[in-house]
Amino acid sequence: MRNTVDPTIEAQWARIRGRLKAELGEAAFKSWLKPLTLITIDNGEVRLTVPTRFMRDWVRSHYADRICTLWQAEDKVIARVEIVLQSDMQPVARASTVESVKSARPTAAVVPVGNGKRDGAAGAVVVADVDALSAPLDPRFTFDSFVVGKSNEFAAAAARRVAEEAKVPFNPLYLYGGVGLGKTHLMHAIAWQIRKRHPQRRVVYLTAEKFMYQFIRALRFKDIMSFKEQFRSVDVLMIDDVQFISGKDSTQEEFFHTFNALVDQNKQIVLSADKSPSDLEGLEDRVRSRLGWGLVADIHATTYELRLGILQSKAERMGALIPPKVLEFLAHKITSNVRELEGALNRIVAHSNLVGRPITLESAQEVLHDLLRANDRRVTIEEIQKRVAEHFSIRLADMHSPRRARAVARPRQVAMYLAKQLTARSLPEIGRKFGGRDHTTVMHAVRKIEELRATDSGFSEDIDLLRRMIEA
Ligand code: ADP
Ligand code: MG
Secondary structure, eight states: OBOTTOHHHHHHHHHHHHHHHHHHOHHHIIIIITTOEEEEEETTEEEEEESOHHHHHHHHHHTHHHHHHHHHHHOTTOOEEEEEEHHHHGGGTTOOSHHHHHTTOTTOEEEOOOSSOOOSTTOOSSOOOGGGGSOOOOTTOSSTTOOOOTTTHHHHHHHHHHHHOSSOOSSSEEEEESTTSSHHHHHHHHHHHHHHHOTTSOEEEEEHHHHHHHHHHHHHTTOHHHHHHHHHTOSEEEEEOGGGGSSOHHHHHHHHHHHHHHHHTTOEEEEEESSOGGGOTTOOHHHHHHHTSSEEEEEOOOOHHHHHHHHHHHHHHHTOOOOHHHHHHHHHHOOSOHHHHHHHHHHHHHHHHHHTOOOOHHHHHHHTHHHHHHHHTTOOHHHHHHHHHHHTTOOGGGGTSOOOOHHHHHHHHHHHHHHHHHSOOOHHHHHHHTTSOOHHHHHHHHHHHHHHHHHOHHHHHHHHHHHHHHHO
């Protein structure tokens, strides 16, 4: 066992890195080889660590044997190069004894050398496990934790079918919707479920960016064949945010070929994007139309009920005691997307833990004042008045006029109600914007509309619709 602080070894490693840099070019060197750290040399075995699993697999399959050859040129004794995950080494990171290093063996794989030379950096001795292609899955993103409401029930049902059926029910499943509405959550949920129910099926989940990145690397290292093989041997391929694939011609081409090859083999494909297939820009027509061949499911903007449901479920999972009033307040005020909603909840819980005081409506408002302002800024009373007037076909001027005829008074009340719901304005402020009315008039309007909503579901839906249009 030789210590790696040995100056001779340091110098050898520096020379090897210099060679690799010259051979592979600055960019590849920086991404893959610079992060390597030499840990030990023992018994003819060189041990190097990398920070991520993905890197470990990549370096193992693409560079390990080249590194080994270069080491042998420096020192004949070297027979193997091992690439190990840094985190697996952490308990012994400073150790320099054989025993302690050996105890950190679990993920280490030995790359044998000497069985025939390979030329260039592309020669792979160990073929990376197909799972190494997959990005890690978030353990929180399961079907259990996904709250279903009107806006996402179709997408959720489609996702479940794909996850539970042994056969491929539709191909591809294409999920789309705005940011933070649960696309990634659903995709991970599908992947978890298939891995649980059908462990023999190989599920690969990755973002479109990662797919492109891998493809471009494969091109650079003339490794397209193994790229193709790896992707075409999966059973379920899930690519998140495919809108990022548009543009780059050759990646698009390769994506399309991979896609077709898998569909032909009756393998399941699941895609997500922020737009429908027909709205994806920068895609060739044939690719675009092919994406829409299976089932296209969109996730709409959240409703108040869904937001409240998500908050309740999340609060319960966190084991946090939050008054229902606070949850309702958040569900009303934070309408942008679920990610922001969760962020708000986390913030008030963290704050309450920190100061050691229970959560109240006041404390929530205080902690979130910036976020609430940002959400408010999106809707003004003027906009609400305009939208409501259009919706009920009355003149905008009637929002301010003293007329009391039901045909204008009711829409005016609806606008006041929505102003209270969607903005942070006080009752007197709202009153002033409606032709200088008194705050009690506004209060009366809010109560009246609440009453009507409770008794007339058609009316209630109408108001929800209006509200969604205003918020959009
Ligand atoms: P997208 O990929 O559509 O941008 P994500 O799937 O990343 O959105 O969702 C953002 C956050 O909101 C995640 O933490 C996710 O768990 C949560 N989320 C979204 N929709 C729901 C839902 N219906 N139930 C529970 N959590 C949700
Ligand atoms: Mg996402």
